[in-house]
Amino acid sequence: MPKQRLVLIGNGMAGIRAVEELLKRKPNQFDIVVFGTEPYPNYNRIQLSKVLQGDTQVSDITLNEWQWYEDNNIRLYPGETVINIDKEKQLVLTDKDRQEAYDYLIIATGSNPFMLPLPGADKEGVTAFRDIKDCEKMIEYSRKYKKAAVIGGGLLGLEAARGLLNLGMDVDVIHISDFLMERQLDRAAGELLQKELEQQGMNFLLNKSTTEITGKKRVTGLKFKDGDSIDADLVVMAVGIKPNVALANESGIEVNRGIVVNDYMETNVPNVFAVGECAEHRQMVYGLVAPLYEQGQALAKRICGVDDKGYQGSVLSTQLKVSGVDVFSTGKINEDENSKAIKLYDEWNGVYKKVVVEDGILTGSVLFGDTKERTKLLSFIKKGARVEEYLESTSSDESESDIVASMPEDEVICGCNGVTKGTIVEAIKTKDLTTLEEVKGHTNASRSCGTCKSLVNDLLKLTLGDEYSADQKESICACTTLTKDEVIAKIKEKGLTNTQQVRDVLGWTSKGGCSKCKPALNYYMGMLNPKGYVDEKESRFVNERLHANIQKNGTYSVVPRMYGGVTNSDDLRKIADVADKYEVGMIKLTGGQRIDLVGIEKQDLPSIWADLDMPSGHAYAKGLRTVKTCIGASFCRFGTQDSVGMGVDLEKKFEGLNTPHKIKMSVSACPRNCAEGAVKDVGVVGLDGVWEIHVGGNGGTEMRKADLLCKVKTSEELMEIVGAFLQYYREEANYLERTSAWVERVGIEHVKAIIVEDKVKRAEYYARMEEALSVIKEPWKETIENPTLLRDLYEKVNVAAEAK
Amino acid sequence: MEKTLRRVLVGNYEDLPEGFGKTVVIEDQEVAVFKLDSGEIRAIENKCPHRGGVLAEGFVSGEHVFCPMHDWKISVKDGKVQEPDEGCVQTFETEIENELVYLLLKS
Numbered sequence: 001m002p003k004q005r006l007v008l009i010g011n012g013m014a015g016i017r018a019v020e021e022l023l024k025r026k027p028n029q030f031d032i033v034v035f036g037t038e039p040y041p042n043y044n045r046i047q048l049s050k051v052l053q054g055d056t057q058v059s060d061i062t063l064n065e066w067q068w069y070e071d072n073n074i075r076l077y078p079g080e081t082v083i084n085i086d087k088e089k090q091l092v093l094t095d096k097d098r099q100e101a102y103d104y105l106i107i108a109t110g111s112n113p114f115m116l117p118l119p120g121a122d123k124e125g126v127t128a129f130r131d132i133k134d135c136e137k138m139i140e141y142s143r144k145y146k147k148a149a150v151i152g153g154g155l156l157g158l159e160a161a162r163g164l165l166n167l168g169m170d171v172d173v174i175h176i177s178d179f180l181m182e183r184q185l186d187r188a189a190g191e192l193l194q195k196e197l198e199q200q201g202m203n204f205l206l207n208k209s210t211t212e213i214t215g216k217k218r219v220t221g222l223k224f225k226d227g228d229s230i231d232a233d234l235v236v237m238a239v240g241i242k243p244n245v246a247l248a249n250e251s252g253i254e255v256n257r258g259i260v261v262n263d264y265m266e267t268n269v270p271n272v273f274a275v276g277e278c279a280e281h282r283q284m285v286y287g288l289v290a291p292l293y294e295q296g297q298a299l300a301k302r303i304c305g306v307d308d309k310g311y312q313g314s315v316l317s318t319q320l321k322v323s324g325v326d327v328f329s330t331g332k333i334n335e336d337e338n339s340k341a342i343k344l345y346d347e348w349n350g351v352y353k354k355v356v357v358e359d360g361i362l363t364g365s366v367l368f369g370d371t372k373e374r375t376k377l378l379s380f381i382k383k384g385a386r387v388e389e390y391l392e393s394t395s396s397d398e399s400e401s402d403i404v405a406s407m408p409e410d411e412v413i414c415g416c417n418g419v420t421k422g423t424i425v426e427a428i429k430t431k432d433l434t435t436l437e438e439v440k441g442h443t444n445a446s447r448s449c450g451t452c453k454s455l456v457n458d459l460l461k462l463t464l465g466d467e468y469s470a471d472q473k474e475s476i477c478a479c480t481t482l483t484k485d486e487v488i489a490k491i492k493e494k495g496l497t498n499t500q501q502v503r504d505v506l507g508w509t510s511k512g513g514c515s516k517c518k519p520a521l522n523y524y525m526g527m528l529n530p531k532g533y534v535d536e537k538e539s540r541f542v543n544e545r546l547h548a549n550i551q552k553n554g555t556y557s558v559v560p561r562m563y564g565g566v567t568n569s570d571d572l573r574k575i576a577d578v579a580d581k582y583e584v585g586m587i588k589l590t591g592g593q594r595i596d597l598v599g600i601e602k603q604d605l606p607s608i609w610a611d612l613d614m615p616s617g618h619a620y621a622k623g624l625r626t627v628k629t630c631i632g633a634s635f636c637r638f639g640t641q642d643s644v645g646m647g648v649d650l651e652k653k654f655e656g657l658n659t660p661h662k663i664k665m666s667v668s669a670c671p672r673n674c675a676e677g678a679v680k681d682v683g684v685v686g687l688d689g690v691w692e693i694h695v696g697g698n699g700g701t702e703m704r705k706a707d708l709l710c711k712v713k714t715s716e717e718l719m720e721i722v723g724a725f726l727q728y729y730r731e732e733a734n735y736l737e738r739t740s741a742w743v744e745r746v747g748i749e750h751v752k753a754i755i756v757e758d759k760v761k762r763a764e765y766y767a768r769m770e771e772a773l774s775v776i777k778e779p780w781k782e783t784i785e786n787p788t789l790l791r792d793l794y795e796k797v798n799v800a801a802e803a804k
Numbered sequence: 805m806e807k808t809l810r811r812v813l814v815g816n817y818e819d820l821p822e823g824f825g826k827t828v829v830i831e832d833q834e835v836a837v838f839k840l841d842s843g844e845i846r847a848i849e850n851k852c853p854h855r856g857g858v859l860a861e862g863f864v865s866g867e868h869v870f871c872p873m874h875d876w877k878i879s880v881k882d883g884k885v886q887e888p889d890e891g892c893v894q895t896f897e898t899e900i901e902n903e904l905v906y907l908l909l910k911s
């Protein structure tokens with residue numbers, strides 16, 4: 001039997017998903033041809049927001065690689081547009097004069113961004129936010145220009161605005177309504193959202209309608225109906241989308257708002273289907289991927305002759321992909337005379353919840369700030385649960401995993417990819433999957449927007465039972481299945497006093513441990529019991545054992561302290577003398593404002609330290625490295641505070657402290673931030689009469705901009721906040737987790753709640769910090785005064801050549 | 805069975821540190837000597853087959869040492885690099901006599 005010819009117009013998310021569904025059912029039955037205007041393989045449009053926000057790259061969002069088309073014998077014509085459909089002869093014609101005959105035709109042409117027909121809308125620097133090209137354009141503009149204006153305060157506009165902020169632009173968001181995302185949120189949630197985004201640095205112009213885009217060739221600004229105007233180098237229009245129906249319309253296929261289809265995605269023309277954002281089903285046109293995927297399934301079943309009830313429409317839910325913001329909405333969001341709402345509004349913590357009830361049945365919900373209940377609510381609303389059932393579940397504290405347990409098999413877990421509970425559970429069972437990554441790989445669940453991760457994890461937990469807990473949690477290292485928290489609890493409970501005991505008592509598989517757990521256990525035990533624990537040299541990495549950085553050829557480096565980057569002629573002279581005497585390989589100014597003597601033999605270290613008679617700079621330590629300072633108020637014309645003095649005080653206070661990973665600080669005396677506080681673990685910025693404390697910055701492997709922890713007035717407060725923050729980090733972070741990764745993981749709000757808002761906790765942490773600081777000894781001095789250490793660690797055995 | 809083995813003194817058994825290595829320099833060669841927690845003495849070439857890391861400074865665990873440069877795991881008994889890495893280092897025989905530790909070198 002000859003293969004049936006299937007032509008797909010539109011190489012996007014909906015069309016390709018429909019093809020995947022077809023191939024799943026009948027792998028070799030079709031001869032498939034795909035036309036796509038965009039010159040790429042099918043990519044994840046959703047992730048463009050993440051690309052713009054810098055969380056991923058264009059190269060990482062491909063959904064179907066070129067190879068996939070080849071492997072499935074699909075002829076793809078990228079960069080080619082279909083311009084005509086001949087429904088009588090069953091032919092399509094492209095802009096490259098290609099003709100292709102079909103037995104089945106799928107139209108999946110998506111949408112076009114709606115561009116306001118304003119005067120000036122055709123100027124350079126005006127863009128939509130729809131495809132890779134738009135995204136690249138915005139990134140390019142952000143390199144050259146500073147001011148961006150986003151027209152539209154909906155989902156897409158806000159995601160674009162967040163991305164542009166991340167790209168370093170100043171962003172105004174212009175919105176026609178008087179609160180944000182009015183289609184998905186009610187006023188209370190919209191206003192909370194606005195407050196949060198303003199804190200993130202967005203500027204809003206609400207109730208504004210744009211009348212003109214100004215500029216010559218290039219955009220220079222916007223004018224509004226009320227006479228106001230603003231400057232802008234880049235204008236992003238995100239005011240909505242329009243189903244892309246021109247081709248269907250011209251070809252005589254029935255079109256209303258979208259291409260009209262029945263429950264099987266059939267148009268009024270035989271053998272012609274439509275799917276995705278271009279299709280209109282029961283008067284609904286959808287703009288999210290979840291429904292499109294359900295449509296793809298219905299379509300594939302129809303073509304493959306599977307008897308099915310077809311597509312029944314979708315209950316939508318919304319989520320905003322902006323980090324630090326949790327919003328969710330689904331179903332009916334505003335109450336009216338027929339409905340009542342359950343509401344909870346906590347302005348202090350910025351948490352809002354509304355559940356709309358109609359005739360005793362849940363019909364919609366809006367959540368802001370805390371969206372933990374979203375899965376439950378979505379599932380209840382989809383099945384039309386009664387309010388009593390919901391209230392009972394909230395009072396009984398039903399956990400997320402109970403929810404997945406009670407879901408029917410055909411309940412969709414991953415809305416984006418339309419993966420059901422049944423599919424996931426079966427994959428876990430038959431393919432022995434144990435991790436989220438594996439489930440992703442085998443089922444597609446969680447591959448798009450990622451918000452169903454916790455549900456997938458719950459399913460793993462549910463399906464694997466005991467095996468799950470053993471597999472999912474992150475153990476300290478391969479020698480044990482225990483996590484850091486479990487180990488710490490056991491150390492306390494059993495009163496263990498050294499790392500060998502821990503390994504023996506807690507059943508380590510390797511008696512002596514490994515390079516991961518040795519230093520980690522040593523750190524945790526010292527942190528838990530600063531006064532009683534005896535530090536183990538053998539559990540220290542060489543650098544911390546020898547108090548010098550080992551180099552590739554086995555020599556070491558010596559970096560003495562230079563508090564706050566300030567030195568004097570005596571110290572410089574001593575350094576110069578030592579450099580001469582020991583013929584050091586290189587004298588180098590470090591990135592941390594001090595001097596590094598490089599290329600030193602191990603056995604010379606102690607005598608160099610003695611000659612220098614300066615404290616160790618701990619350039620090798622998982623501890624405080626440097627406190628970089630700027631010139632400050634005493635000399636600089638902009639300075640408002642004594643940054644040098646503060647830097648020196650901080651360095652003297654915290655030097656020698658053991659921490660999970662290294663700590664770098666800085667103090668600047670004005671917002672110009674010459675000491676680079678935005679990339680420090682603790683970055684202090686002095687303003688007139690106040691100090692800002694920023695934490696969790698990093699300029700290394702994974703750049704992260706520090707978050708503002710708080711502002712304080714006095715140096716005492718500053719010391720206490722920094723001390724408490726560092727102690728909290730010492731107690732909570734995993735070994736080798738920088739503050740940047742840790743703050744990112746637990747969230748700055750959480751840190752604020754403990755260290756800034758809760759004065760009692762802060763005092764407790766600070767007291768424990770003082771205890772930890774009280775036992776610190778200067779390591780170089782300690783070493784040169786201890787003959788056993790000198791012999792064990794620094795002496796080599798030299799065998800004379802003639803010995804026999 | 806007469807082999808020309810050169811016997812060099814490393815030091816007092818008691819004086820050898822436990823938990824990390826001792827570097828013994830013999831002309832232009834270096835040997836890393838370890839006292840294991842079992843009390844045994846082991847000696848291997850002090851040069852990691854990866855990129856020449858100084859093994860004497862590594863973490864010691866049971867019969868293995870972790871190179872301080874890039875964390876390769878090497879057996880101090882037979883000198884074999886553990887999976888997933890590959891390679892081996894030279895091993896040396898040792899002797900303890902009257903509480904003194906000696907290294908036997910082929911000369």
Ligand code: SRM
Pocket residue numbers: 549550551552557559588589590591592593594596619625626662664679680697698699700701702738
């Ligand atoms: C000496 C210095 C380079 C220089 O000549 O300027 C240096 C040298 C080393 N850095 Fe660094 N870093 C130096 C400033 C930095 C900076 C800049 C800064 O502190 O202002 C950074 C980025 C900022 C940051 O950390 O947020 C930096 C990010 C790193 C990283 C990546 C850390 C991260 O979390 O991503 C490592 C690797 C690590 O720590 O695991 C590293 C590791 C190293 C090591 C210790 C590599 C190693 O583990 O053996 C280098 C020692 C070389 C040697 O043979 O002595 N170095 N390193 C700088 C010492 C500053 C000081 O006075 O103490």
Ligand SMILES: Cc1cc2nc3c(=O)[nH]c(=O)nc-3n(C[C@H](O)[C@H](O)[C@H](O)COP(=O)(O)OP(=O)(O)OC[C@H]3O[C@@H](n4cnc5c(N)ncnc54)[C@H](O)[C@@H]3O)c2cc1C
Pocket residue numbers: 009010011012013014015035036037038045046047048049080081082083108109110111129130131156159244247275276277278286287288289290292319321416449
């Ligand atoms: C920045 C951004 C963020 C988003 N975030 C989310 C989100 O978080 N969650 C969510 O559910 N949805 C989100 N969406 C929406 C989602 O991406 C779309 O609903 C989905 O991509 C629509 O799929 P589609 O296949 O119908 O259309 P598209 O993916 O647009 O595919 C249509 C393709 O057809 C091509 N085409 C059109 N006409 C022709 C022709 N005549 N010949 C050949 N090819 C043609 C087009 O060039 C296009 O490549 C987001 C969209 C954007 C832009």
Ligand code: SF4
Pocket residue numbers: none
């Ligand atoms: S950047 Fe740092 S770690 Fe890398 S080579 Fe230079 S000094 Fe070494």
Ligand code: FES
Pocket residue numbers: 852853854855856857871872873874875876
């Ligand atoms: S040199 Fe030893 S692991 Fe690289």
